[in-house]
Amino acid sequence: MSRSVAILIPPRAELSSVALATDLLQLANRYSCKRTGELRERPTRQAKAPLRTRWLSLDGAPVRLASGAALNVDGAIGNTSSASYDAVLVAAFETRGARDWINTLGMLSPVVDWLRLQAKRETWIAACGGSIGLLADAGLLDGKPACVPWWLEAAFHRRYPAAALQRSTALTHAPGVLCAGPMSAWPALALRLLREITSPNTADWVEKTTLIDATAPASPEALQLHGLVETASLDPLVARAQYWLQQRYSEPVRLDELAASLAVSARTLLRRFRQSTGLAPQAYLQRLRMESARRMLDRTTLPVEQIGRQVGYDDPAFFARLFKRESGMTPSGWRSRAS
Structure with missing residues (x-):
């Protein structure tokens, strides 16, 4: 048939x-x-x-x-x-x-x-x-x-x-x-x-x-960035900025570089990003990095220092302090919490 x-x-x-x-x-x-x-x-x-x-x-x-x-x-x-x-x-x-x-x-x-x-x-x-x-x-x-x-x-x-x-x-x-x-x-x-x-x-x-x-x-993208989906913006400029940051979150990022890539001033980008997401671009970037680090701690056996480098932090001590401030525990504590 x-x-x-x-x-x-x-x-x-x-x-x-x-x-x-x-x-x-x-x-x-x-x-x-x-x-x-x-x-x-x-x-x-x-x-x-x-x-x-x-x-x-x-x-x-x-x-x-x-x-x-x-x-x-x-x-x-x-x-x-x-x-x-x-x-x-x-x-x-x-x-x-x-x-x-x-x-x-x-x-x-x-x-x-x-x-x-x-x-x-x-x-x-x-x-x-x-x-x-x-x-x-x-x-x-x-x-x-x-x-x-x-x-x-x-x-x-x-x-x-x-x-x-x-x-x-x-x-x-x-x-x-x-x-x-x-x-x-x-x-x-x-x-x-x-x-x-x-x-x-x-x-x-x-x-x-x-x-x-x-x-x-x-979706690998969703698994990696799931914690930030709620901040996806209806403002097309901010949506483009978010995508740019999501593609480069492990690299050094400057606000003026991001603004230039979008053909707007840093001041305009900062204002519209905050209006749309409630976060500054650097704070959004930090949340991207922390969410990715938590995922890697949960799903891999990579050393903590290597995870820190992969999400953009070359200084292990700084990464550990920032992670504890954002997550309420050290990276090692996060990994062992369910064991």
């Missing part, structure tokens, strides 16, 4: 979220054709394939991807409202901060009714990255587990309190709904979706062939 999958490609889509899913579906077709003696040299997305894939956009026009390239599609959601699918995957779109994410969701509002219609037909619905917000807008995540990229967690929780947000999680699964937050989990999402609409043998073969881990462990 043939199965149909629609991949909805929004403007500024991340091509990897489209290509990964399409490639896995084609691998599944190759396996099915091989088992039935119909192996083709070039599996296609045509109607006779065991898994039929359609790329859709809002209006049927080529989609401008995040990379700037244009991608042709097979149709528009408006022209396929009567079409039923076994699965729908909403590809991830580029997001430039929480405010930009919210604005983009507003521009994609026509998708919401279409997703509701598909869900009523018992179609599996999956989404990657920021597109998970469209599932929440459609009410498909009310009372269900959901995950998003770690830096969107605070904004997602404020916007969708009815969703059961799973922090520090890369992939969530509920009846009829799949979510994958970070890019590292998108292959696992596609494989899990494939497992829902095809045979276990087919899914097992694709997993074995690609070596994709369908369990999608927690």
Whole structure:
């Protein structure tokens, strides 16, 4: 029996979220054709394939991807409202901060009714990255587990309190709904979706062939920075500053250097950062370092001095004093507290 999958490609889509899913579906077709003696040299997305894939956009026009390239599609959601699918995957779109994410969701509002219609037909619905917000807008995540990229967690929780947000999680699964937050989990999402609409043998073969881990462990970024997600900012300038600090927290950082990288004055950056997070940039940086140090103390056997160096403190005594002030105990005490 043939199965149909629609991949909805929004403007500024991340091509990897489209290509990964399409490639896995084609691998599944190759396996099915091989088992039935119909192996083709070039599996296609045509109607006779065991898994039929359609790329859709809002209006049927080529989609401008995040990379700037244009991608042709097979149709528009408006022209396929009567079409039923076994699965729908909403590809991830580029997001430039929480405010930009919210604005983009507003521009994609026509998708919401279409997703509701598909869900009523018992179609599996999956989404990657920021597109998970469209599932929440459609009410498909009310009372269900959901995950998003770690830096969107605070904004997602404020916007969708009815969703059961799973922090520090890369992939969530509920009846009829799949979510994958970070890019590292998108292959696992596609494989899990494939497992829902095809045979276990087919899914097992694709997993074995690609070596994709369908369990999608927690996002490393979220594990490292989980304690600071609540301070993720809706101010795009501050969100960029936070990202800059998160990428360089183990390096020496000066406020004027950070401000210059954002093309603003140090005074403007300090004012807006404090207004948005309640912290000065240096205090935020210190919390990043302490949270990372606590994680390493919990999860590794690295010497305390080495952990201090890895989070940006070359002086072991200074690191130990600062850690005790921030955590209420010495690094060694923190590590041994549960033993």
